[in-house]
Amino acid sequence: MTEILHKLTLGKLPLTYRFLFTSFLLVVGLGLCMAGAQIMLTHGMADGKPGLSMDDIVYSYYGNRSGSKLESALTGKMKDKAPASVNITLIKWVRDDAPEAEWAKVGPLFEQHCSKCHDAESGLPEVTKLEVAKSLAEVDHGESISSLTRVSHIHLFGISFIFLFVGLIFAMAEFNPFWKIVLITTPFAFLVLDVASWWLTKFWPECAWFTMIGGLGYSLAALIMFGASFAQMWLPRWTQK
Ligand code: HEC
Numbered sequence: 001m002t003e004i005l006h007k008l009t010l011g012k013l014p015l016t017y018r019f020l021f022t023s024f025l026l027v028v029g030l031g032l033c034m035a036g037a038q039i040m041l042t043h044g045m046a047d048g049k050p051g052l053s054m055d056d057i058v059y060s061y062y063g064n065r066s067g068s069k070l071e072s073a074l075t076g077k078m079k080d081k082a083p084a085s086v087n088i089t090l091i092k093w094v095r096d097d098a099p100e101a102e103w104a105k106v107g108p109l110f111e112q113h114c115s116k117c118h119d120a121e122s123g124l125p126e127v128t129k130l131e132v133a134k135s136l137a138e139v140d141h142g143e144s145i146s147s148l149t150r151v152s153h154i155h156l157f158g159i160s161f162i163f164l165f166v167g168l169i170f171a172m173a174e175f176n177p178f179w180k181i182v183l184i185t186t187p188f189a190f191l192v193l194d195v196a197s198w199w200l201t202k203f204w205p206e207c208a209w210f211t212m213i214g215g216l217g218y219s220l221a222a223l224i225m226f227g228a229s230f231a232q233m234w235l236p237r238w239t240q241k
Pocket residue numbers: 069070073074077078081082110113114115116117118124125127136
């Protein structure tokens with residue numbers, strides 16, 4: 001059995017298997033690109049700027065605890081929408097945990113100064129509605145524990161299967177045996193590092209580095225395995241030996 005397994009090389013596989021593996025790798029590669037694009041579009045924009053940065057990862061998992069969205073709007077981009085005295089009243093309401101009892105006082109202020117842009121058609125949050133204003137007034141604690149557990153287990157199960165098959169294909173490549181083992185196992189290690197880093201960042205924002213390292217690590221290992229597998233399945237150097 002081991003004899004046969006050792007003799008199996010990508011270049012000598014029947015065409016059927018080479019087409020099957022090539023199709024699989026192409027679709028998985030496309031999936032990985034989509035995953036990358038999705039990360040850029042969701043987490044990448046968490047700090048309001050395009051591109052993935054440490055701030056994005058910190059905002060996504062740890063949250064932006066310096067204040068609520070409403071407060072940062074009122075002291076930032078939306079500062080000039082209402083007179084300073086109104087801003088101060090609104091910020092005070094936010095800092096008092098948005099009490100409903102005072103809505104009779106602040107509701108009309110939102111209506112007067114914000115409703116002309118923040119209406120139902122605009123797609124902007126309707127700050128003139130109590131529930132909306134209240135949720136924007138909450139301090140952002142990042143991803144919740146329940147959503148982290150959900151995303152973690154899907155990620156661990158799903159991605160380990162992808163690496164199992166990518167690894168099985170790459171295992172038939174002619175490669176330095178030591179580096180082959182390294183390349184086949186690192187994606188799993190980086191996967192665990194990646195998922196662990198989300199949890200660590202939730203509590204210690206400095207750990208956002210591990211998310212970057214984990215993501216880059218398994219992308220790199222996958223890239224090498226993909227490249228070597230494609231080359232050895234199709235280039236004459238390996239198929240005609
Ligand atoms: C002249 C139009 C205009 C007025 C008036 C206005 N806004 Fe905005 N607001 C916008 C636009 C456009 C954006 C999105 C722009 C961006 O994010 O760069 C925005 C974004 C926001 C956001 C961020 C939403 C999010 O999900 O991150 C908040 C909060 C906000 N506004 C609150 C207010 C409040 C409170 C007022 C009234 C004091 C107000 N805005 C008045 C146009 C307006």
